Amino acid sequence: MKLADRLERLGTETAFAVAATAADWLSKGNEVFPFHLGDLNLPTPANVSAAMHRAVAEGKTGYCPNAGIAPLRQALAESLGKQRKVNFMPENIAVQPGGKPVIGKFLRSVMNPGDEVLYPNPGFPIYESQIEFNDGVAVPYRYSDTPKGFRIDLDYLKSKISKKTRALVLNDQQNPLAAEMTDDERQALADLAIKHNLWVLADEAYYDIRYAGESKSVVSLPGMLERTVILYTFSKKFAMTGWRLGAAIGPKGIIDRISKLNTNEESCTAQFVQWAGVEAINGDQSGANELLRVLKTRRDATIAGLKKIPGVRVHTPDSAFYVFPEISETMARTGHADLADFALGALHNSGMSFCTRRHFGRPLPGEQGNYIRLAYSGVNNDEIERGLSRLADWVSSK
Ligand SMILES: Cc1ncc(COP(=O)(O)O)c(C=O)c1O
Numbered sequence: 531m532k533l534a535d536r537l538e539r540l541g542t543e544t545a546f547a548v549a550a551t552a553a554d555w556l557s558k559g560n561e562v563f564p565f566h567l568g569d570l571n572l573p574t575p576a577n578v579s580a581a582m583h584r585a586v587a588e589g590k591t592g593y594c595p596n597a598g599i600a601p602l603r604q605a606l607a608e609s610l611g612k613q614r615k616v617n618f619m620p621e622n623i624a625v626q627p628g629g630k631p632v633i634g635k636f637l638r639s640v641m642n643p644g645d646e647v648l649y650p651n652p653g654f655p656i657y658e659s660q661i662e663f664n665d666g667v668a669v670p671y672r673y674s675d676t677p678k679g680f681r682i683d684l685d686y687l688k689s690k691i692s693k694k695t696r697a698l699v700l701n702d703q704q705n706p707l708a709a710e711m712t713d714d715e716r717q718a719l720a721d722l723a724i725k726h727n728l729w730v731l732a733d734e735a736y737y738d739i740r741y742a743g744e745s746k747s748v749v750s751l752p753g754m755l756e757r758t759v760i761l762y763t764f765s766k767k768f769a770m771t772g773w774r775l776g777a778a779i780g781p782k783g784i785i786d787r788i789s790k791l792n793t794n795e796e797s798c799t800a801q802f803v804q805w806a807g808v809e810a811i812n813g814d815q816s817g818a819n820e821l822l823r824v825l826k827t828r829r830d831a832t833i834a835g836l837k838k839i840p841g842v843r844v845h846t847p848d849s850a851f852y853v854f855p856e857i858s859e860t861m862a863r864t865g866h867a868d869l870a871d872f873a874l875g876a877l878h879n880s881g882m883s884f885c886t887r888r889h890f891g892r893p894l895p896g897e898q899g900n901y902i903r904l905a906y907s908g909v910n911n912d913e914i915e916r917g918l919s920r921l922a923d924w925v926s927s928k
Pocket of ligand 1: 568628630701704705733762763764765771776
């Protein structure tokens with residue numbers, strides 16, 4: 531029996547394949563330090579879980595409005611509007627089962643077959659997958675590795691804009707680079723979006739995961755509110771990855787279309803999960819604050835451990851929970867010419883499991899450097915120290 535052709539264009543998150551290799555190594559009796567998956571091994575705040583139990587006990591278990599329950603839309607409108615210094619109303623919010631569904635629903639709402647969409651590469655692999663699956667043309671833009679961190683290559687991005695460009699995907703507090711835009715970069719991107727009349731998907735999954743400074747959003751810049759859809763998620767800030775709760779926030783016209791897609795695809799997001807979301811936003815924030823405190827200690831331990839490994843070059847990010855070190859010299863030292871071989875060698879010789887650049891979009895022609903991504907959200911400080919010191923020992927022994 532034949533299957534649909536479009537499935538050939540559907541990508542995946544290959545990080546899950548790394549998890550399978552790590553699980554196999556673990557099952558053979560080896561210790562594994564899991565730096566591969568952007569999940570958290572920290573609990574959802576107790577007041578949030580309690581709110582979900584209360585909602586179930588109160589019988590809030592049936593269908594609910596497609597765009598989300600009114601108190602959650604209200605809470606998100608107020609909270610996100612205040613942070614980003616713009617005016618959102620509940621009608622600007624479509625609640626989703628996670629942040630991820632916003633990507634495909636945004637694309638299906640703005641893109642016709644053959645339209646081009648600019649997206650970050652390296653970047654979250656679902657952008658590339660969803661653009662192509664929905665009959666669009668995925669046009670990657672790239673970053674430069676500068677002494678001050680990763681910066682969007684604006685000239686390159688500009689050179690890729692054509693008459694067919696329909697949308698621009700931005701991911702500040704970026705996965706996997708943990709890169710952030712400077713004010714000038716953000717303004718330049720807004721200017722381009724306005725000049726070329728582009729829709730913008732602002733993936734702000736890590737907006738609230740930050741250790742210093744202040745997150746800013748492209749939506750706050752003049753002329754952007756009417757063309758931007760924000761991807762919001764409860765997954766990271768409140769350690770709720772498995773709950774599946776997020777939202778699309780944008781102009782009413784597109785939010786109505788996205789809500790119609792909700793009606794067609796899942797009817798609604800689980801009602802009792804949404805009540806937990808109301809508590810997460812409006813209730814006591816000590817759980818979320820504690821989470822950030824712990825993540826910061828992990829970031830510091832990860833950077834300290836990486837700096838002891840010969841040949842590693844790494845930036846210290848102020849946000850998200852990833853680091854993206856350059857390891858060409860380390861690879862040469864251990865006799866590996868290929869990133870995937872090095873990753874396997876590291877797993878077998880130190881138990882360190884991580885993704886490489888190749889898990890974050892198809893590499894661009896002529897790309898320089900060899901990079902890996904470590905996620906420190908799912909490993910405790912003791913594991914970080916032991917795992918990285920074993921990696922250092924292996925590399926040093928070569
Ligand atoms: C950049 C980015 N966007 C969106 C998501 C989606 O997260 P979720 O669907 O759990 O909200 C992730 C998850 O890792 C991410 O890294």
